[in-house]
Amino acid sequence: MSEPRPPTGPPRSSRGEPSDAPAVLRGTRAERLASGRGRGALLATAAAAVVIAAVALLVLSRSHGGPRGGASPTAPTVAFSFPAPAARGQLLGGASADALARPIANGVAQTLGRFYELAFFDAAAWSGPPPAAAWAAFAPSAAGRARRDAAGLTLAGAGERIGTLRPASSSLAVRVLFDPKRRPIAVIATVSFVARGTLARGGSVEVTSRGSYLMEQVGGRWLIAGYPGVRTEVVAPAPAGA
Amino acid sequence: MRDGGRGARVGEPGRARRRVGPLAVAVAVLAAGAAAVVRAASPSAAATPSPGTTASPAIVLHAVHGASYLPALEGQRPLYILALGSDARPGQDVTHGSHSDSIHLIGVNLRTHHATLLGFPRDAWVNIPGVGMAKLTTAMFYGGPNLVVQVIRQITGITPDFYAVTSFPGLVNMVNGIGGLTVRVQVPMYDPYSGADFSTGIHRFDGQQALSFARDRHTFANGDFSRSGDQGILLLSALRKLDAAFAKDPAAILGWLSVFWRNIWTDLPPPTLVRLAFAATEIPPANVNNVVVPGTGGIVGNQDVVFLAPQAQALYASMRATGTAPGSFTPVG
Numbered sequence: 297m298s299e300p301r302p303p304t305g306p307p308r309s310s311r312g313e314p315s316d317a318p319a320v321l322r323g324t325r326a327e328r329l330a331s332g333r334g335r336g337a338l339l340a341t342a343a344a345a346v347v348i349a350a351v352a353l354l355v356l357s358r359s360h361g362g363p364r365g366g367a368s369p370t371a372p373t374v375a376f377s378f379p380a381p382a383a384r385g386q387l388l389g390g391a392s393a394d395a396l397a398r399p400i401a402n403g404v405a406q407t408l409g410r411f412y413e414l415a416f417f418d419a420a421a422w423s424g425p426p427p428a429a430a431w432a433a434f435a436p437s438a439a440g441r442a443r444r445d446a447a448g449l450t451l452a453g454a455g456e457r458i459g460t461l462r463p464a465s466s467s468l469a470v471r472v473l474f475d476p477k478r479r480p481i482a483v484i485a486t487v488s489f490v491a492r493g494t495l496a497r498g499g500s501v502e503v504t505s506r507g508s509y510l511m512e513q514v515g516g517r518w519l520i521a522g523y524p525g526v527r528t529e530v531v532a533p534a535p536a537g538a
Numbered sequence: 539m540r541d542g543g544r545g546a547r548v549g550e551p552g553r554a555r556r557r558v559g560p561l562a563v564a565v566a567v568l569a570a571g572a573a574a575v576v577r578a579a580s581p582s583a584a585a586t587p588s589p590g591t592t593a594s595p596a597i598v599l600h601a602v603h604g605a606s607y608l609p610a611l612e613g614q615r616p617l618y619i620l621a622l623g624s625d626a627r628p629g630q631d632v633t634h635g636s637h638s639d640s641i642h643l644i645g646v647n648l649r650t651h652h653a654t655l656l657g658f659p660r661d662a663w664v665n666i667p668g669v670g671m672a673k674l675t676t677a678m679f680y681g682g683p684n685l686v687v688q689v690i691r692q693i694t695g696i697t698p699d700f701y702a703v704t705s706f707p708g709l710v711n712m713v714n715g716i717g718g719l720t721v722r723v724q725v726p727m728y729d730p731y732s733g734a735d736f737s738t739g740i741h742r743f744d745g746q747q748a749l750s751f752a753r754d755r756h757t758f759a760n761g762d763f764s765r766s767g768d769q770g771i772l773l774l775s776a777l778r779k780l781d782a783a784f785a786k787d788p789a790a791i792l793g794w795l796s797v798f799w800r801n802i803w804t805d806l807p808p809p810t811l812v813r814l815a816f817a818a819t820e821i822p823p824a825n826v827n828n829v830v831v832p833g834t835g836g837i838v839g840n841q842d843v844v845f846l847a848p849q850a851q852a853l854y855a856s857m858r859a860t861g862t863a864p865g866s867f868t869p870v871g
Contacts, residue, residue: 386792386793387796388796388799388800389796389799390797390800437609438607438609441607442607445605447603448603448604448605448606449605453603469789471792473792473796473812475808475809476808481808481809481812482792482795484789484791486787486788507605508788508789510608510609510816512609521609522607522608522609522816523605523606523607524606524607524608524784524788524816524819525604525605525606525785526604526605526606527603527604527605528603528605
């Protein structure tokens with residue numbers, strides 16, 4: 297599982313260490329600004345930056361299904377991905393085919409990781425339906441039904457506003473059945489997911505999601521075609537005086 | 539049983555022949571019983587928090603939501619599968635030159651989530667195209683599963699969508715492969731020919747015992763009918779077991795399909811077989827009934843035969859209309 301994405305703070309190098317590069321760049325930029333030509337360039341750059349930022353905000357807002365009351369239109373609060381999935385493959389007839397299953401499992405992990413990120417760690421999902429982009433994890437044949445089942449698949453049915461949420465533990469196991477020509481004919485992913493955080497009103501909260509997903513390949517991506525039993529639970533201390 | 543590669547598939551005109559291994563059997567059994575249920579948590583159902591989720595003594599389970607959905611097979615009409623049990627011994631061709639010891643037309647209504655196992659007496663005296671009047675069991679000998687399909691269509695007005703054939707060793711392997719079957723024996727059974735020797739009550743059968751149970755006809759006054767009914771009981775037992783296994787771990791179905799694939803021959807394409815297996819898991823076992831086509835015993839020449847009763851027409855009509863038929867098999871000791 298990936299670490300929570302730091303929302304603010306000093307830029308870090310690719311190794312994650314604090315970087316002093318910005319200080320060097322500040323000095324260089326200041327020298328450039330000393331000239332009139334530099335000032336003109338600065339104004340143009342600033343204007344371009346404003347336009348780009350506005351467009352970016354608009355795009356992000358749309359990709360998340362538009363503004364929702366109190367929801368952040370930005371990226372998920374934390375990044376999430378499943379740890380390396382356990383992959384088991386089997387040919388019809390019984391022979392093991394784990395190596396064949398590995399790339400499929402990775403593709404499944406990518407899809408499910410993104411779905412869980414949007415369904416559980418996007419602040420929008422803490423007070424309303426998850427971002428529209430979350431449903432892109434589903435095959436067209438299942439997406440409509442999944443939206444109706446949002447309460448069982450996402451935090452949409454939490455019933456209380458969540459203030460913060462961080463991944464705690466998760467696992468993913470993928471089993472693949474191949475036909476005699478080694479084509480995958482059935483892919484089932486089993487998920488165990490736990491996140492912990494705080495409620496907006498205060499107090500801790502624990503969110504779990506467990507179940508299985510039936511996956512199928514659509515346009516080169518592994519998408520959710522069914523979910524034979526997925527269960528989402530939200531557990532928190534009772535409010536004071538309750 | 540198909541082994542090694544088999545050769546068991548012989549092309550027959552008018553029907554694509556695909557040898558389906560274990561999955562086919564799985565599908566056959568699944569479809570036959572079509573009984574597993576997807577057990578999903580009921581939406582918004584209150585539940586007790588699992589131990590260890592929090593140390594606080596005052597816990598509120600704010601939300602428990604379950605969701606369940608499986609892709610369904612397309613189609614507004616019922617689905618029909620012909621499940622055949624071949625009497626081929628090891629080394630013999632399972633689908634040609636052998637007899638069908640067990641003949642079941644499985645109707646599945648995907649809209650209502652009901653299914654019927656309609657068993658035909660092996661010795662039913664029927665008109666076999668190109669052969670004339672003969673026992674139903676001989677149709678596979680003369681023309682393989684496709685000829686049995688033709689005969690069933692002629693009798694019932696229903697064209698099976700797929701067939702699946704297994705053998706004696708195939709049945710044994712399948713039952714052993716899924717860890718045995720639990721069956722309630724309703725009358726004492728003793729038949730030296732089949733090896734059946736069972737007291738009344740609940741039995742956990744291994745593959746060989748299941749085969750003996752399925753083949754016994756000498757125990758019963760109405761041997762051919764009770765044997766067909768017992769075969770349906772085995773299918774239902776398999777479906778109940780699949781139901782439980784799927785509810786515990788949906789991925790278990792992949793193991794079942796693999797076991798079945800090794801032991802059946804079918805014209806079902808593997809992807810369809812998988813979809814069918816998932817569809818079967820959405821039919822509660824309680825929604826599957828086991829019916830045997832009625833008839834009366836008689837003799838033609840020196841052969842003991844069964845004349846199918848006119849009342850059977852009502853069963854066929856119901857199967858045609860809904861994929862299911864009323865009734866329930868009761869063994870007669």
